[in-house]
Amino acid sequence: MKIHEFQAKELLSDYNVPIQRGHIVYSSNEIEKTIEKVQNEFNSDAVVVKAQIHAGGRGKGGGVKFCPSTESAIESANEILGMNLITHQTGEEGKLVNQILITEALDIEKEFYFALMFDRAKNADVFIVSTEGGVDIEEVAEKTPKKIVKAWVNNDTHPLENAVNTIIDALSLNSFNDAFEIFTNIYNCYSNSDCNLLEINPLVITEDQKIIALDAKVDIDSNALFRQEKIAKFHDTSEEDPLELKASEYGLNYIKLDGNVGCMVNGAGLAMATMDIVKHHGGEPANFLDVGGAANVDTIKNGFKIILSDPNVKSVLINIFGGIVRCDRVANGVIQAVKELNLNVGVVVRLQGTNAKLAKQILDESDIELISAETIDEAAKKAVGLVS
Amino acid sequence: MSILLNKKTSILVQGITGSEGLFHAQQMLDYGSNVVCGVTPGKGGQTATENNLPVFNSIEEAKKEFSIDATVIFVPPRFAANAILEAINQNIGLIVCISEGIPVRDMKKVKSALDNSSSTLIGPNCPGLITAEESKIGITPGFICKKGSVGILSRSGTLTYEAIDQIVNVGLGMTTAVGIGGDPIIGSSMIDILKHFADDEETKGVVMIGEIGGSMENEAAEWIKNNFNKPVVSFIAGQTAPKGKRMGHAGAIISEGSETADAKIKILKECGVSVAKTVSEIGETMLQLIEE
Numbered sequence: 001m002k003i004h005e006f007q008a009k010e011l012l013s014d015y016n017v018p019i020q021r022g023h024i025v026y027s028s029n030e031i032e033k034t035i036e037k038v039q040n041e042f043n044s045d046a047v048v049v050k051a052q053i054h055a056g057g058r059g060k061g062g063g064v065k066f067c068p069s070t071e072s073a074i075e076s077a078n079e080i081l082g083m084n085l086i087t088h089q090t091g092e093e094g095k096l097v098n099q100i101l102i103t104e105a106l107d108i109e110k111e112f113y114f115a116l117m118f119d120r121a122k123n124a125d126v127f128i129v130s131t132e133g134g135v136d137i138e139e140v141a142e143k144t145p146k147k148i149v150k151a152w153v154n155n156d157t158h159p160l161e162n163a164v165n166t167i168i169d170a171l172s173l174n175s176f177n178d179a180f181e182i183f184t185n186i187y188n189c190y191s192n193s194d195c196n197l198l199e200i201n202p203l204v205i206t207e208d209q210k211i212i213a214l215d216a217k218v219d220i221d222s223n224a225l226f227r228q229e230k231i232a233k234f235h236d237t238s239e240e241d242p243l244e245l246k247a248s249e250y251g252l253n254y255i256k257l258d259g260n261v262g263c264m265v266n267g268a269g270l271a272m273a274t275m276d277i278v279k280h281h282g283g284e285p286a287n288f289l290d291v292g293g294a295a296n297v298d299t300i301k302n303g304f305k306i307i308l309s310d311p312n313v314k315s316v317l318i319n320i321f322g323g324i325v326r327c328d329r330v331a332n333g334v335i336q337a338v339k340e341l342n343l344n345v346g347v348v349v350r351l352q353g354t355n356a357k358l359a360k361q362i363l364d365e366s367d368i369e370l371i372s373a374e375t376i377d378e379a380a381k382k383a384v385g386l387v388s
Numbered sequence: 389m390s391i392l393l394n395k396k397t398s399i400l401v402q403g404i405t406g407s408e409g410l411f412h413a414q415q416m417l418d419y420g421s422n423v424v425c426g427v428t429p430g431k432g433g434q435t436a437t438e439n440n441l442p443v444f445n446s447i448e449e450a451k452k453e454f455s456i457d458a459t460v461i462f463v464p465p466r467f468a469a470n471a472i473l474e475a476i477n478q479n480i481g482l483i484v485c486i487s488e489g490i491p492v493r494d495m496k497k498v499k500s501a502l503d504n505s506s507s508t509l510i511g512p513n514c515p516g517l518i519t520a521e522e523s524k525i526g527i528t529p530g531f532i533c534k535k536g537s538v539g540i541l542s543r544s545g546t547l548t549y550e551a552i553d554q555i556v557n558v559g560l561g562m563t564t565a566v567g568i569g570g571d572p573i574i575g576s577s578m579i580d581i582l583k584h585f586a587d588d589e590e591t592k593g594v595v596m597i598g599e600i601g602g603s604m605e606n607e608a609a610e611w612i613k614n615n616f617n618k619p620v621v622s623f624i625a626g627q628t629a630p631k632g633k634r635m636g637h638a639g640a641i642i643s644e645g646s647e648t649a650d651a652k653i654k655i656l657k658e659c660g661v662s663v664a665k666t667v668s669e670i671g672e673t674m675l676q677l678i679e680e
Binding site: 121123154155191221266268270275277278290323353354 | 466489491493500531542544546548550553572573597600602627629633637640649665667668669
């Protein structure tokens with residue numbers, strides 16, 4: 001689960017990590033008051049206005065503005081709050097800015113890149129730092145890979161202390177007495193908060209020689225939210241695709257894509273493989289949808305509702321491998337759902353597994369128009385054929 | 389022969405009184421698996437399944453009355469890591485965790501406990517394993533399996549069933565199918581399972597199903613090139629998956645270039661592995677290789 005910059009900074013602050021301080025604004029009538037508050041509280045005439053959305057590239061998209069005066073701050077805040085911000089990560093439709101962070105402006109001497117994540121291949125957490133901060137780290141990795149330093153943490157073989165010392169050396173922070181404590185605290189914040197990713201870009205040294213997190217991007221392990229009460233409340237549903245949100249309420253795993261062949265499959269791997277074979281036969285999948293290992297009438301009905309909420313969908317491909325669940329039951333579920341929902345797109349059904357033959361018979365003999373198929377290949381060809 | 393599991397393997401079910409655990413314990417018994425007892429903390433003294441298997445409060449108690457070769461875990465995700473740790477502490481040789489949704493931080497602890505133990509963990513977030521016409525641990529539908537010569541290993545559940553079905557339909561049949569799980573941290577890697585298949589005389593070829601995310605397929609490809617002499621057919625799911633989106637499995641998310649389906653397919657081919665173009669060509673591709 002992604003959270004906003006101001007929320008991520010709150011987590012860091014809880015672990016005594018110095019952050020660029022500020023206050024959040026949700027509505028335009030709070031703007032002037034908040035700017036004044038930031039100016040007084042942090043003794044800084046200049047402020048920075050930062051759009052709070054779950055996507056990177058905010059600065060380039062015009063969502064972060066340095067404002068040297070009160071007038072410019074008011075102008076920028078009014079412009080950014082409520083704007084539709086388009087960055088390389090939002091897609092061309094952009095994201096509506098529902099809240100802005102107004103922060104102190106700092107005099108910066110150096111900018112670093114900092115991240116903590118889990119390295120699957122090494123089975124250890126990894127610090128990733130670079131002296132090239134504030135820029136696109138993927139670009140640094142490509143052009144000057146030597147400027148990226150990694151240090152691993154694994155309780156058994158790679159102590160945290162060693163990793164922290166490695167990155168202090170890499171960033172030449174040896175003269176900063178609090179560097180060791182700050183990086184240790186960031187690691188504890190990352191670990192105790194069940195972060196998948198904690199990225200600070202940039203981490204800065206100010207002219208008055210302080211280490212400060214200027215930005216923060218955090219992704220939390222959704223499976224751990226049951227024990228992260230505070231973080232669970234950070235969930236901002238307005239940042240999510242409404243259809244994906246609706247699907248998750250039904251307990252379905254749905255991701256919207258750009259094509260027109262709707263896919264309903266049980267199991268994540270088979271769902272991906274089904275999308276791939278649609279593409280192989282010249283079609284474009286409209287979505288990823290995993291209805292779960294044990295598909296039943298309700299999950300199929302809800303799956304149809306989600307898929308058909310996407311107006312691009314011109315045909316639906318159902319691919320269910322019935323293991324524990326019997327295919328004849330799935331077939332009856334499909335028929336019932338199609339009748340209740342008055343579908344106006346072609347539906348291709350491929351059921352394999354327990355009682356598959358009986359299921360095919362049920363589908364073929366039903367009084368509704370369904371196209372049955374025996375293999376995934378045949379099903380994909382037929383579903384693509386319906387839209388071309 | 390088979391790998392990891394045969395009809396003699398004595399099996400304990402952790403979480404046997406829960407609806408999933410009870411249902412699948414019965415399914416396993418019906419398939420012929422040698423399930424001997426179950427564990428649910430606080431439910432010791434009860435019996436479960438039509439076979440009236442005894443239920444114990446802990447593995448320690450169960451071990452006083454039964455010799456246990458393997459355990460299968462059907463407990464809610466927030467308790468599952470502790471269930472695995474209990475099994476590791478009790479030196480159970482084979483631990484299979486079906487539960488999906490275990491926090492990564494919990495699995496880090498499990499992984500380091502595992503490294504210092506003699507236990508093998510399959511999963512979590514997996515369908516388990518099945519040796520055709522002998523025994524199954526987990527949730528794989530038994531009736532689709534027929535004895536034969538192909539080993540199957542996969543990161544996905546229903547895709548494993550699909551592969552089994554195709555391998556049986558082309559007339560080859562299977563030895564053992566192992567679903568290793570779709571999470572970012574899992575107990576046994578592709579290479580771990582390939583090593584077992586390498587030692588199994590009855591296994592003449594292996595189907596290896598991977599997907600986007602992580603680099604396990606790439607490491608397996610290199611290992612196969614240098615160490616494995618049997619034909620391998622691979623399939624990688626997720627060619628159409630967008631970057632940065634989690635495709636169902638927690639582990640199926642692309643964060644680096646080498647984690648895409650195309651990158652993995654390229655490396656597999658370079659290492660001499662046959663890659664099925666689509667999911668429906670897995671069985672045919674294996675048949676051609678074995679006939680050669």
